[in-house]
Amino acid sequence: MSTVGHTKRITPAAIEAMKGQRPIVSLTAYTTPIARLLDPHCDLLLVGDSLGMVLYGMDTTVGVTLDMMIAHGQAVIRGTKHACVIVDLPFGSYQESKEQAFRSAARILKETGCDGVKLEGGEEMAETVAFLTSRGIPVFGHVGLMPQQVNTTGGYRSLGRSDKEADKIRRDAKAISAAGAFAMVIEGTIEPLAREITAAVAIPTIGIGASAACDGQILVSDDMLGLFNDFKPRFVKHFAELAPMVSKAAEAYAEEVKARTFPALEHTFQPKK
Ligand code: KIV
Numbered sequence: 001m002s003t004v005g006h007t008k009r010i011t012p013a014a015i016e017a018m019k020g021q022r023p024i025v026s027l028t029a030y031t032t033p034i035a036r037l038l039d040p041h042c043d044l045l046l047v048g049d050s051l052g053m054v055l056y057g058m059d060t061t062v063g064v065t066l067d068m069m070i071a072h073g074q075a076v077i078r079g080t081k082h083a084c085v086i087v088d089l090p091f092g093s094y095q096e097s098k099e100q101a102f103r104s105a106a107r108i109l110k111e112t113g114c115d116g117v118k119l120e121g122g123e124e125m126a127e128t129v130a131f132l133t134s135r136g137i138p139v140f141g142h143v144g145l146m147p148q149q150v151n152t153t154g155g156y157r158s159l160g161r162s163d164k165e166a167d168k169i170r171r172d173a174k175a176i177s178a179a180g181a182f183a184m185v186i187e188g189t190i191e192p193l194a195r196e197i198t199a200a201v202a203i204p205t206i207g208i209g210a211s212a213a214c215d216g217q218i219l220v221s222d223d224m225l226g227l228f229n230d231f232k233p234r235f236v237k238h239f240a241e242l243a244p245m246v247s248k249a250a251e252a253y254a255e256e257v258k259a260r261t262f263p264a265l266e267h268t269f270q271p272k273k
Contacts, residue, residue: 010043010084012116012138012182018043019204024183024216026206027224030055030072034221035079042083044183044206046118046140046218047073049088049148054222061147064090066104073112085114086140091148094119098131105137116182120146122172126179133180141176141203144169144210145188156233158209160193169193170200177201185218186210188235209235 018024026044029035030051038045051072052064066089073087087108094101105117116138119125129139145159160166169189174197176184183204186194195213198205207214219236222228226238227246256262 009080009082009115012084012086012140015044015084016182016203019202019215024204024206026216026218027221028054028218029076029079029085029221032075032079035076038221039080039082043216044218045076045080045083045085047076047085047087047112047114048118048220049090050220052090054220060150062091062151064088066090066093066107070108070111073108073114077113084116085112086116086118086138087112087114089117089119094128095121095125098128101128102132102135102137105132105139109137116140118142118185120148121176122168123175126175129176129179129181139179139181141173141181141184142187143172143176143184144186144194147187156188158188158190160190166190166193170197173197173201173205177203183215186214209233 015024024043025041026046027038027042028048028050029038029045030047035045047069049061049064049069051068052058052061058064069087069090073085076085089101089104089108093104101119108114108117117132118140119128120142121128122143129141132139145156146153147156150156160169169186170193173184173186181203183206184201186197186205186207188209191211191213194205194207194210198214204215206216206218208218223232223236224239226241227243229243232238253262
């Protein structure tokens with residue numbers, strides 16, 4: 001079979017093999033133009049269900065649908081050729097049964113061409129992770145703070161300070177690794193616990209609010225780019241300040257439109273001489 005025309009994306013297996021090599025670089029991406037800019041610099045791009053809050057102004061990720069994830073997965077695939085692209089399974093598309101999870105994940109893989117899916121959950125999702133991975137679907141796990149469970153866990157806060165919390169995250173991480181995930185996100189978890197889990201599991205841990213002790217890092221790209229002025233959690237660093245730049249550009253545009261200085265002659269079509 002010819003491989004001409006096939007992209008040489010980083011595979012989930014290659015991400016898994018990076019454990020112990022160098023830190024894994026990962027960001028979220030939701031649209032083609034941003035994915036195009038991030039792709040050369042990232043090992044993994046996640047089409048996260050955070051898009052519900054970041055792009056659609058939702059209060060939580062609970063309202064995100066499978067169709068939304070597929071549309072944005074397709075957009076990101078169109079803009080990338082290097083990074084491993086993983087698409088989140090949204091709330092309600094996989095928790096009911098392993099069969100439901102397979103149907104949702106298969107739809108995502110078939111309709112987007114992405115490299116795998118991410119799902120949130122620990123011990124309770126281990127059977128599902130094993131079911132998917134043994135049937136050809138690479139799974140990226142997600143333990144620690146799980147935003148899809150915000151309605152039962154009571155909000156967004158860092159975890160692992162009490163023995164009970166730490167023990168749960170520890171057991172969740174081990175279960176997801178043993179079930180066959182190729183890597184896992186650890187979100188909002190105190191540093192010593194993230195360090196301990198990273199040493200204990202065979203697969204890479206990708207931290208968000210879980211310290212540099214993890215095998216890699218992920219941030220929501222819009223956070224990292226400084227596109228939100230009003231909210232900056234402790235674990236976010238702005239590597240650019242795009243929000244004030246966008247505001248200033250909009251202000252300058254409005255002034256020029258009102259003054260009729262835009263469009264100028266060079267932006268205007270004239271009859272041929
Ligand atoms: O949905 C998302 O963007 C995520 C990352 C923050 C890990 O799950």
